Structure formats: structure tokens, C-alpha cells
Amino acid sequence: MSVIVLSEDNFDEEVRKTDKKVLVDFYADWCGPCKMMAPAIEKIAEEVAEYAKVGKVNVDDSPEIAEEFGIMSIPTLLIFENGEVIHKHVGVTDKETLMSELK
């Protein structure tokens, strides 16, 4: 499955109201480290497709979501379970760590 583009319109549905764990990547197009993180995020989305979801929030397009989760630095990666944040990583994070937290 590919990375879900998240916005105010679908955030509740895709992240809060699902029984799967969800990895959400907060990023912006002008952020160098975010671009570095993007290929890993795509790969994770493919590899966890059977049991978890992966989405991304562009902080320029959806500042309200970034504000709600207190995002002050990008990339920030949040992992949700039952609508709650269970892991938070600020900065580029290795794929293995994220994969193990999505299991």
C-alpha cells in the first residue's frame, strides 16, 4: 500500500478510527532531512501493508494537525495505536526502529 496523504478531511478516519497501528510522517517540501526520510517511509508503507498503515502530513497544507500534536521540528514521526500516540521520533529515524514499533 502506498503512503496515505493525510489532511483535516481524512485524518480522523485514517488515523483515529482504525484498529491498525499508523505511522504518520510530518514533513514539508522545503525540508532537506524530510526528503531524505521519504524513500524509507515509502518502503515501510509497502512492507507493513498487511498489518499497519503509513500516512504523511504536509505541515504547510495542514498546519492545524501539526499544531494539535505540538510539532515544532520536522521530520517528526508519530506512531498511533487506537487513536493515541504511542511513539514519537524527532528527526530522521532509521527504518528498522519504525518497523519494529509498527509490529
Next chain:
Amino acid sequence: MYDIIIVGAGPAGISAGLYARRANKNVLIIYSGESNLEKAEKIDNYYGFVNGISGKDLYENGIRQAENIGVEVKKEEVLNIEMTLDGFAVKTIDNVYESSVCIIATGNKKLRPNIKGIIELEGKGVSYCAICDGFFYRNKNVVVIGNGKYAVSEAKDLENIVQNVKILTDGKEMEADTTFDVDTRKISQIIGEDRVEAIKFEDGDTIDVNGVFIALGEAGGSDFAKKIGVILDKDSIKVDENMATNVKGLYSCGNSTGGLLQVSKAVYEGAVAGLSAVKYLNERK
């Protein structure tokens, strides 16, 4: 455009340069500041020196050795390393140099100052990258903690976005010329729970701030790495067995990668980084 730019001229950087130059690559080494090696009075545990050698001599010999085989060596303070379409741009105070490959061999620089609250508030107002995170502080008050040209450069990146930016030296003398407000008092704590709220000084005074940007001393390997998107392990750059980082074409070696802080380890890693960089360039053609 160089084939390889190496930042740092200690044993790791020089060793990488020697191997790359001997493979006919066009190599530039940029360095500044004091090397840990230069400060070591005597090195007694490195192969081949019967009576030991002073750190300063070993360091200077290394630079001369690299120059003798055709490595270009420049003494300039590097402020930033950026990715370009076909490699890297290494920005110093006065110049920009471009290369296909970059090797970070800047030694082990501490990323975080010992100030209460820093780790807890990372990502909640404490940042290590003005250009990445300045956006979140539009019309807010921020401070840069540092005392050199690097701190001034970070403050400049912020000044057009934020309402007010001030440089805090945390008890050190300001070592760069600047028109920004500078406060040299020692900091005791960064205050805040979910977000940074204030800075408390040792004299008991507090100032309200929304963001704290860390830019200690000269920019080091971990500072560059964070801005490019290299994965770090605490303050060290994470590399594989080929000294490659997670960023294509970017390598690191020596004390920058953590572990044993010894000349022998730096020389070995430099050799591996140099040879890996050569292999990468040859395969890319």
C-alpha cells in the same frame, strides 16, 4: 567541482584523502579550529614511533603528507553542508565548494550543552536546525545558544522569520562579530513542559522564549549531519561497514562516528571511507 570534499584534517580526514588521491581523484580537504590530536602532548600508542610523537607534529605531518601527493588543503571554517542535484555544496564563511562525494571527518563535537531541560524539550521548542524548523517560530521569540560564527549564521537564518532572535553564549565569550543582541550569562535551565516557555539564568533571572536553537562553537559533523538528514546515534554519525551514511555519497570516519577515540581507529576508518568513496565514484560513471 571536486570529486571528493573531506571536512576535517585529522587522521581520519587525511587518511581518506590519501587513499582517494592515490586513486586519482580530485580531492579537497577543508579544516579549521583545533584538532583533538593537535592538543595531545604525546602519542605513545601509535604504531611505528619508537619514542612517541607529539600530537601537533603528527597532525601537521599528516597535512603536509596529503599536500605532497596533490590533495588540496584549505583552512576555512565550514558553516554548512547542503545537498545539490549532483552531490554536495560545502559552505564556508567566504566560499562555496562543490563535490560529488563528501566525507565528514570533523571529530567528536558535543551536540548538546549541559543545560537542564534540553533533552526533554527536543522537538518541543529545542531545535538543532534553523533552516528546517524556523518556520514553526514565525513571529515568535527565539534564542540561539552558541558563541561563534556558526551561532551568528543560525541567527541570520532565523531573523527574517521570527519576531526576535537573541544569541545566548551560556557563560562563554562571544567570539564572532555580530549585530544581534548577545547575552553572556550562564544558563541554568530551559523551562517548559509540552513547549519551551522560558530560559532561566544562573543569576535567577528568566526570559520568555518560544524556541531555542542550539549552535555551539564551530559547526561540527553532527550539526551538518542533522541538517542533511543523516541518521545519528546520540551525537555520533551512524555509518555502515563501508563508512557510508544513510545519505548516498556521504561518508563519515574517525571520532565523528563515535567508538574508540584513537588515532589508529581514525586512520583505519579514513582508509575505508576514502576507498568506499572512490568505488562509489567509479561505479557512478
